[in-house]
Amino acid sequence: MTPRYENLIDGQDCPPAQGAYLDTENPWTARAWAQIPRSTPEDVERAVAAAARAFGSAAWSGISATRRAALMRKLGDLVEANAPELALAETRDNGKTYTEMLRQMQNTAEWYRYFGGLCDKIEGRVIPVEAPGHLNYTLREPLGVIAMIVPWNSPVRLLAWKLAPALAAGNTCVIKPSEHASTSILTFARLVREAGFPDGVVNVVCGLGAEIGPALTDHPEVAKIAFTGGVGSGTAVYVAAARRMRPATLELGGKSPNIVFADADLDAAAMGVAGGIFASGGQSCVAGSRLLVADTIHDAFVERLTAIASRIRLGDPMDAATHVGPVANRPQFEQIMRMIAMAREDGATLACGGDSFTGPEGGLFVRPTICTGVSADMRIAQQEVFGPVLAVLRFSTEEEAVALANSTRFGLGAGIWTGDVGRAHRMAARVRSGTVWVNTYRMTSQSSPFGGYDLSGVGREGGQAMIDGYLQTKSVWVNT
Numbered sequence: 001m002t003p004r005y006e007n008l009i010d011g012q013d014c015p016p017a018q019g020a021y022l023d024t025e026n027p028w029t030a031r032a033w034a035q036i037p038r039s040t041p042e043d044v045e046r047a048v049a050a051a052a053r054a055f056g057s058a059a060w061s062g063i064s065a066t067r068r069a070a071l072m073r074k075l076g077d078l079v080e081a082n083a084p085e086l087a088l089a090e091t092r093d094n095g096k097t098y099t100e101m102l103r104q105m106q107n108t109a110e111w112y113r114y115f116g117g118l119c120d121k122i123e124g125r126v127i128p129v130e131a132p133g134h135l136n137y138t139l140r141e142p143l144g145v146i147a148m149i150v151p152w153n154s155p156v157r158l159l160a161w162k163l164a165p166a167l168a169a170g171n172t173c174v175i176k177p178s179e180h181a182s183t184s185i186l187t188f189a190r191l192v193r194e195a196g197f198p199d200g201v202v203n204v205v206c207g208l209g210a211e212i213g214p215a216l217t218d219h220p221e222v223a224k225i226a227f228t229g230g231v232g233s234g235t236a237v238y239v240a241a242a243r244r245m246r247p248a249t250l251e252l253g254g255k256s257p258n259i260v261f262a263d264a265d266l267d268a269a270a271m272g273v274a275g276g277i278f279a280s281g282g283q284s285c286v287a288g289s290r291l292l293v294a295d296t297i298h299d300a301f302v303e304r305l306t307a308i309a310s311r312i313r314l315g316d317p318m319d320a321a322t323h324v325g326p327v328a329n330r331p332q333f334e335q336i337m338r339m340i341a342m343a344r345e346d347g348a349t350l351a352c353g354g355d356s357f358t359g360p361e362g363g364l365f366v367r368p369t370i371c372t373g374v375s376a377d378m379r380i381a382q383q384e385v386f387g388p389v390l391a392v393l394r395f396s397t398e399e400e401a402v403a404l405a406n407s408t409r410f411g412l413g414a415g416i417w418t419g420d421v422g423r424a425h426r427m428a429a430r431v432r433s434g435t436v437w438v439n440t441y442r443m444t445s446q447s448s449p450f451g452g453y454d455l456s457g458v459g460r461e462g463g464q465a466m467i468d469g470y471l472q473t474k475s476v477w478v479n480t
């Protein structure tokens with residue numbers, strides 16, 4: 001019997017109003033392993049109403065900050081204690097390795113603890129205005145119902161980036177997970193109940209983005225939208241937010257460069273570049289999908305990379321020896337293969353990979369692929385693949401490296417590999433990107449801001465200041 005999951009609305013497991021369900025496929029077996037609700041706007045309405053009631057009754061924002069902090073810490077502890085179950089649901093839904101998902105869950109727990117620690121540190125200010133006989137001060141208030149829309153690649157983790165600061169600030173929420181990977185968030189929702197959060201504070205509605213996304217983003221009771229996903233749906237979400245004049249944070253895609261200078265530690269750089277693009281099969285927003293490499297070391301460096309790529313073990317994501325699991329879903333697989341064909345059409349050469357195969361249980365795999373001879377105007381240098389495909393471009397001067405790094409409309413992450421500390425700082429300042437890593441890649445933390453320039457998004461997630469994004473500031477004047 002295929003397990004069936006239900007929405008969480010007002011603290012209850014809620015079957016969808018129309019009684020319809022969607023199959024959720026395990027990419028390793030290419031077979032349905034669970035069913036999730038195919039919700040309709042009616043379900044969204046119920047969820048938003050529950051969140052609005054919980055907000056209006058101050059069931060969450062009205063309890064003491066110390067108690068809110070304690071519940072948040074408890075939620076963090078439950079995420080950690082249930083990491084194996086959460087990781088298993090995620091591996092079954094998106095095919096990423098269980099080892100990686102388990103590590104992610106352990107880090108995700110920290111987000112609830114970190115932002116829980118800020119609950120009792122939300123303060124207004126008394127402002128020394130030049131207005132004799134008047135007192136002016138600020139009050140910090142939660143916004144209300146936050147809509148949170150999450151993609152399939154790391155659902156529980158990407159949700160925490162929104163939910164932890166939003167809850168700490170006293171908001172309530174309606175979460176819409178991806179139709180390709182909802183079960184880990186529904187499993188997480190059970191932990192929210194177990195931790196003792198009041199009913200209606202956290203609600204989850206599953207279904208197709210096109211069918212229920214607009215009902216959520218256009219809802220008059222939604223005070224803010226926090227979105228992670230692709231540029232296309234992100235644009236639709238941003239337009240909906242603008243129509244109702246409400247804020248939105250958008251964490252979108254990338255075409256992040258790893259920039260390798262000849263004076264770098266080339267062993268470390270090669271491992272960093274390979275990990276940057278091939279880990280998780282490139283299905284990561286910060287995948288380092290462009291390599292910008294100094295002319296003088298180009299051939300030798302590409303050779304090192306192809307050697308590493310040939311050692312990457314593709315296979316069962318539950319096997320601890322596997323480095324990379326299957327591609328998460330068929331549309332994603334087709335997109336990757338289309339982009340490889342496009343790279344060839346545009347004149348790139350494949351140093352390795354380019355082919356795909358079907359695993360023993362039916363899952364779809366793409367071998368780590370390195371495209372050389374790429375120029376900045378090629379589609380493979382401009383468009384996000386979200387797969388294990390590296391585009392290699394060469395440069396001869398630092399100036400040229402900066403120009404190439406900034407030659408796409410994205411700006412999410414960038415890696416700089418050099419032994420020259422002055423150059424590292426110069427480059428960090430000049431590359432247009434929300435995060436720059438020097439001689440490392442992919443580091444993130446709950447206490448550090450993350451987000452993008454240009455098409456990579458609007459706003460930041462992570463870090464103390466992020467709680468401000470979930471608060472209103474009210475200025476109060478008193479005639480004394």
Ligand code: NAD
Pocket residue numbers: 149150151152153154158176177178179207208209210212213214217228229230231232233234236237251252253254284285384386412452456457
């Ligand atoms: P997607 O944009 O297709 O879907 C994301 C979410 O939006 C899903 O829940 C989907 O159902 C929903 N959605 C779709 N249309 C909608 C609409 N009109 N209104 C409201 N919601 C709608 O993205 P995806 O394929 O799930 O994820 C991959 C993309 O996410 C990649 O582009 C990747 O770079 C990006 N991503 C970004 C980050 C980041 O932090 N910057 C992290 C992970 C993934």
